[in-house]
Amino acid sequence: MNQPLKQLLAAELIPRIKAFLRERLPDYMLPRQYLWLDQLPLNASGKVLRSALPLPAAARRITESTYQPPRTPLEQQLCGLYTELLGIERVGVLDSFFDLGGHSLLAIQLLARIQPLVKQTVPLKTLFEAPTVAELAARLGTEPASALPFGLGKMSGMPPLKLRPAPPGQLQKLSYSQALWWTIFPTPAELAHGIQNSYAGIRLQGHPDPDALEAAIQAIIQRHEALRTRFASLNRRPRRVIDQAIAFALPRYDFAGQSEDAAIAALEAAAQAPFDLEAGPLIRAALYRLRPDLHLLMLSVSHLVFDGWSLKQFLAELQPLYLAQTQPGYVAQLPELPxxxxxYVYWHRKWIKQSVIRHQLLYWLRLGKDMPVVLDLPTDKPRPTHLTLAGSSVSFSLPAGLVRDLQSLAQRQDATLYMLMLAAFQVLLSRYSGQADIFVGTPVANRPVRELDAVMGLFVNFIVLRGNLAGQPRFVDFLEQLRQTCLDAYAHQDLPFQILFKSFRAYKTLTSWQRFATQKTMRSNVMFNLIDDVGADFQLGELQASLLPLENRFASQAMHLILLKQNQGIQGQLNFSADLFHRETIESLCQQYLSLLNQILAHPEQTVGPKPG
Structure with missing residues (x-):
């Protein structure tokens, strides 16, 4: 190509090339990168010398070499939002949100910021179809709000989210997320069980100040009412009680001369110990000293007032508050919570009553029609009439190179890494169970507006993702099917799962959902989750801080696959019910999952599904 066409190449020709290739190639063969070459390397015969072509990893991407700045106010705002959420210095209008490292959770956060700017609902599907700033700005500028389906954070009918101070000690209704826990775990012993704890262990290398840590944690507790919450009963119905202040102390334990494994075992036992939900407090922490320059910090909070997003926010606030205690003149710059x-509970209940139920309930009822009640996994032990919470976990690792290749494959299919890893997991479950109709539950953040980003509490909701592997589809085709399933589910994720329980009486013919959504079957099924490293940017002043891998000794489902992004790789943990499986079986499944991922990379067009016979 002639040099004057270089700018035209980036701005106009690439979309034309993509459209041309889509008409002639299957999706998995479409190129994801376009490289600028001044000329093609040729051999003596005038043929292209392929061995001299630059490798994509060693070459600059065309969007980097031909950076296109924003041209309109909307593009400028979108570039700013991409930069803020993705943590990069510069974004051009030709850069794709997903190519730059975006994923479904960040996409939801992005849309929560975009919708107030454009004053219309923006479905997640729109971002997948128009991932670059230029494409998204064009879609937002031309698509009328009335043409957009109901989805996350609907602008019309959403009441204003305002501060409504709660009198200390007053009994208040539970959130829908909290009420779900009382449905799945109906006994006080199960609700207070250690499986309900959200916890973390942090290795601190250096010389921490225990008093400063205690003061910093106390400040976080005072800042967030969720951490000052306990529970009471009103006419046999659970209610929240918010204390104006709680006494917090950071116990210190000396493990000098003992192994780190011994300290970690003590930390795990303390982290998974039950809470007294009525007496409170529902947060505890402890510091374990191994050497003057090596400590372990334990944090444990009842899941009834805390979730994974809250843990990341907790660590983000602990940094400046600790520095304010240890560095003279340093002032913690934490914004006031709006x-x-x-x-949130008041606002959410009002919003749900106004609009969400009538828009989203039918979707989930239709999805559940004829769905198997329980994923019929072969078990090592007879299924008991009542599953206990006894469990264990098997850990495994995916190296950075493998994760990078999987991410690249997902991007070529216009999917996310989450979707690809879930698709592979459903293929594994299909082969293991012999079933073609595979469904798993997965948590969603359930923070539809930006004001909720910095608030701690239990917000998480659950959705069911159903995959159909009948007819031995190619993996790339199944991934496309699951991609569409995920986008549809995300568009209807606002409906609290708790409300489904109350709706079954009016839909008696849809017996699959009725039987599925019971305490027994909910705890007999399978969960999946892929999460970012909550401690990726965590540090405490001059201390070197890193999260400890902790073993889960309990299980609330038959299986729960948790994938944690960490250091460019993934740390996997497959939790399982000890009532159903032997450890050797789960270890074998983990190895099969790793093998399957490598097979998919080598042959993404291979057929998948339950093995015949």
């Missing part, structure tokens, strides 16, 4: 958890 709302508290009680404000």
């Amino acid at each position: 709302i508290q958890y009680s404000d």
